[in-house]
Amino acid sequence: LSTDSALTPANLATYLDIGVVCARGKAWGAEDMARIFSGSDPVKEIVRQGVNYWGNKIDTASLNVAVGAGGSIAATHRLAVNGKLSFSDMVDGKALLGDNGEVLTEALVHSAVYYQLIKDNLVSGFANIGDVYNSVIKSGGFSNVLGLNLWVTDQCTIGADGVTYTSHLFAKSAMYLGYQSALDFEPYRNTPKGADEIYSRVYFVPHLRGVKWTGTAAGVTPTNAELATTTNWSKVVGDDKEIRYVSITSKLT
Numbered sequence: 001l002s003t004d005s006a007l008t009p010a011n012l013a014t015y016l017d018i019g020v021v022c023a024r025g026k027a028w029g030a031e032d033m034a035r036i037f038s039g040s041d042p043v044k045e046i047v048r049q050g051v052n053y054w055g056n057k058i059d060t061a062s063l064n065v066a067v068g069a070g071g072s073i074a075a076t077h078r079l080a081v082n083g084k085l086s087f088s089d090m091v092d093g094k095a096l097l098g099d100n101g102e103v104l105t106e107a108l109v110h111s112a113v114y115y116q117l118i119k120d121n122l123v124s125g126f127a128n129i130g131d132v133y134n135s136v137i138k139s140g141g142f143s144n145v146l147g148l149n150l151w152v153t154d155q156c157t158i159g160a161d162g163v164t165y166t167s168h169l170f171a172k173s174a175m176y177l178g179y180q181s182a183l184d185f186e187p188y189r190n191t192p193k194g195a196d197e198i199y200s201r202v203y204f205v206p207h208l209r210g211v212k213w214t215g216t217a218a219g220v221t222p223t224n225a226e227l228a229t230t231t232n233w234s235k236v237v238g239d240d241k242e243i244r245y246v247s248i249t250s251k252l253t
Contacts, residue, residue: 017211019178020207024202026053028050058206063153069230069233071233072230072232073243080249081251085113085167086120097244106148107146107148107149107151109151111153113165122146123150159249174208176207179202184201209242211233211234214234
């Protein structure tokens with residue numbers, strides 16, 4: 001500071017994150033005969049199950065983004081373990097972010113890894129497995145390992161050898177999920193068939209902060225396989241600690 005001169009504003013670094021819009025669609029139908037025999041309205045049931053269906057599909061796309069974008073930064077954000085996942089490995093995984101490692105509060109693992117962690121007495125509390133909402137209600141909180149909230153899904157990547165599993169450690173703010181338009185259910189009456197049909201579409205952007213999409217989708221929107229392709233992503237941040245995500249590959253033999 002000086003009384004003789006003014007402060008000169010410095011420019012903030014600008015990082016050009018680029019996400020990609022995922023467009024997905026699905027149609028369901030129910031003939032009048034189904035309503036007659038079931039004694040209920042199958043269309044209402046389709047909508048109810050459709051919400052769960054889309055929740056699963058959006059989760060799948062988001063995980064594929066983590067696999068692809070996370071793979072593109074593997075040199076700085078991935079720990080390879082030649083054996084089962086241990087307490088020490090979890091510490092080493094968090095250490096990849098240095099003094100920012102404590103922002104990693106969540107862990108997503110395959111059920112095979114989860115059960116191995118239980119055998120090794122590394123898990124406390126109940127698992128957030130299956131119906132996550134009900135699991136939290138029943139347990140009164142999250143299960144955890146090394147203080148991380150633990151989530152379990154068999155959609156986590158398994159290597160071609162059948163024994164290598166990818167686990168994900170991340171901060172709650174590590175990924176972004178936005179919607180270009182609200183989830184839509186459009187009814188249609190197919191009179192010749194005596195059927196009620198529902199068409200549903202959703203447009204969303206799952207994105208790992210600190211990277212950008214550099215690929216070219218074969219169609220109008222990328223498939224899950226294209227989202228999971230590491231060469232379709234590249235890092236944009238200058239400080240690796242700003243990407244609040246790391247992955248750990250481990251083996252169960």
